[in-house]
Amino acid sequence: MESQTDEFDVVVIGAGPVGENVADRAARTGLSVAVVESELAGGECSYWACMPSKALLRPGAAVEAAESVVGVGDVPALDVRAILAHRDEVTHGWDDESQADWIADAGMTLVRGHGRIVAPRTVHVTSSALAEVDGARERTLVARHAVVVATGSVPVLPPVPGLETASPWGSREATSADEVPGSLVVLGGGVVGSEMATAYRDLGADVTLVTRSGLLGAMEPAAGEAVAAHLREIGVDVVLGAEATEVVRHDDGSVTLTYQSDGTTSSVTADQILVASGRVPRTGDVGLESLGIEAPRGLDVDPTGLVQEAEGHWLYGVGDAVAGITTTHQGKYQARVVGDVIAARHGDEEPAWGGPVPGPGAEPEPWTRYASTSDVVAQTQVVFTRPQVASVGLTEKQARDAGMRVRAVSFALEDTAGGYLMGADFAGTATIVVDEDRRVLVGATFVGPEAGEMLHAATVAVVGAVPVERLWHAVPAYPTVSEVWLRLLETYGL
Template sequence: MAATEASGAAQDEYDVIVLGAGPTGENLADRAHAAGLSTVVVETELVGGECSYWACMPSKALLRPVTSRAEAGRVPGLKDAVAGPLDAPAVLAHRDAVTSYWKDDGQVRWLDSAGIDLVRGHGRLAGPRRVVVDGERVLTARHAVAVCTGSRPVLPPVPGLAEARPWTSREATSAKSVPGRLVVVGGGVVGVEMATAWRALGSSVTLLVRGDGLLPRMEPFAGRLVAEALAEAGAYLRTGVEVREVRREAPGGPVTVVLDSPPGPGGPGGTPRDEIVADELLIATGRAPRTDDIGLETIGLSPGSWLDVDDSCRVTGVTGGWLYGVGDVNHRALLTHQGKYQARIAGAAIGARARGVPILETDPWGAHAATADRRAVPQVVFTDPEVASVGLTAAAAERAGYRTRVVDHDLGAVAGAFLYADGYRGRARMVVDLDREVLLGVTFVGPGVGELLHSASVAVAGEVPLERLWHAVPSYPTISEVWLRLLESYRG
């Protein structure tokens, strides 16, 4: 049966039902189908999901001109040629093209070509192995139902915030024009990337952070270098502040953000410190699972909760072991590439169980165990400078009880960085497990470091001994030569 839309009362049986047609759902469906299982995907919005239309792809389309211009401006002979402002309408038009103008025809064709059925509508669990779409069409799974519904932005409980209709990540990546004044609340990845993009496109940007720095889950020097660059670009960063109230008198009118004093040694603050008026307000402070209206209560689970899973992504506590929670919904690593990784693992596990093949979901690095979610998660923050990290930070490794040594190197001191850009600024760090002499984590900060990351991911996931890494010779003159410098510093 080709890609279809729900209509009328119908009942269908498949081996596997997938809720959600984002990258995670698409990949799981593909792996299940490759294992010989009939598979259907249920999607209420666009096939391709958050990443394709409101997250990874449009945000990087907005950021690529920003980082390209910044890097070109550091190369002799190009600085004057790129001195002018970005062509904002052209950037937004390219963003629209990257998202296929928010149409999913191409992704639907891919599902059809792969032999995977599509049912459009809102799917809800209705007991074990049953999904009802829009209250009409009943789907039954012989082997598995996989929840791949992702996550959504969360608005904190600030008076007036919801009524002010602030931007979330969706509006920030799909806006049709450049706001004159933009307030961004949140110093995580979405906050710093969107502050970078919209400042370069012409917005006056104020970034408000509750804590004392940016990118708090990464090495501290990463947030410091990004903060310095944002300040140099003209963004205004304020740390240690909280939003107390938000007011917008008329739809489309200016928004007023009222701030609290930071807590002092004598007790918490509570009086307004000041007010900021902007044209738009972006809230980038957290996400919640899209599990609040998918029928979890019909199988004894709490609606709106994150799904606890084993390493094969099978939901724990569900009789019969037929339910899987893959991607953001299990809260293991809220990243598109990690969701796709989990989908490959879960799809293989579903296929093996359907064939009656014994699997070892607790076997680290095995075909049916998502292990990288704990030990080797890679992530790139596409700011200027870029931040690229994999594995544990030094602080996380210490908390986990490892005996470690931290090795740092000035990334701008290698010959490749000198050629890459005048005044190249960056830093590299590796965290070494002293007992096994393997890498627990690596972080790079600097222009273009995103393309360095996979070498680090291979070293961390592969637990490559440092003595063997010594024989992995970096080409000269490239920025990758920093590997040699890090190893030299470690060996002394």
């Protein structure tokens, strides 16, 4: 079996958007970088998550928005084949040639295969099913300075009897399906479950969503309630507070989910079942055990991305592989921070932001304190259901659980001048959570059409710790829905 050994300054395990960003930022200052990928360069978000799911969701949202406008005539029905074809265009037909070309053009080396850490600064790569590794089936990469784990996350199956053998869909199968099943059971009420229930109902499937609690449980309660109400409005059977007890795949290909709710046993049979019950960091097959590290819930890192348990200050973690990071954009931000840190510590040139970067174990400089603020306090998320849900920072409950003395105020989006212009069907809610001791926002949630486009102002307010008295002087334009900022502050008492 052929094998070869090569040295690079930095080795990044994972060529998703997070791995690509950390590699790019490190390589900009002259470091040689190898990026190891066992599947498609571009990762989960490009081919099976963010991009294809939004391609499936956008047509239904556009049709519903058009139907709500006064004076608009008949709106055409959705063309399912065209939607699936556009989804295929968005994913480049699951061909990563353009991503691989970008890596090469940026001066980095893409190594196809599965990478495992076998010793400090040493990654062993075995060839994947996609391609042999430069003619060799095995390759050893030795990093002079840093190894970065950017392996993302994987879905988990709940321990329901019969579920594993029923060959359920996961998010990958749901976003890449060639055909729309006549009926679909969605198990799970988080982001993936809520979005895919919406998309497949739009595409014509009869959909049942079954979840143990409410929808979008990590967000403000009103958000999940609004999404559940809309799903029911478009014909989804939403079953809350249900515990799945058994799954059976029948000889004819259909599948039955049995569940208990309020002491009653019920069942639903459909053509397909989608399990959307969460994801866990993909840290179990990276070779961390060779370093004596166990990280089932994600790597523990400092503000500069250094893995706390690794001796010698050479191992970094980013993205979903790190405890607490769960979105692509947050992972990419963290990747930019870590890439700049590695470049500053080991590169030939000063990075664009100008440093300085603390040495390993030293007290973080102000910019890494900002990074910690963004990671811990001000993470953002948009759920592309109808209505959209957009949030930053803490919910009221999370803030109180953290010991803060807070006050939450809400205002209806339809009661703004901009909302009134949108028509009678326009509705939504904006909520801010104010730390009463510091008089700054620590969280905000927007629920309504295109709510995601309203989020960044709140993100700036939370990250910047802008006093609410100062926010009052940020005058919103009239007549826009963003006038809700004025109304929120007036409701608060300014």
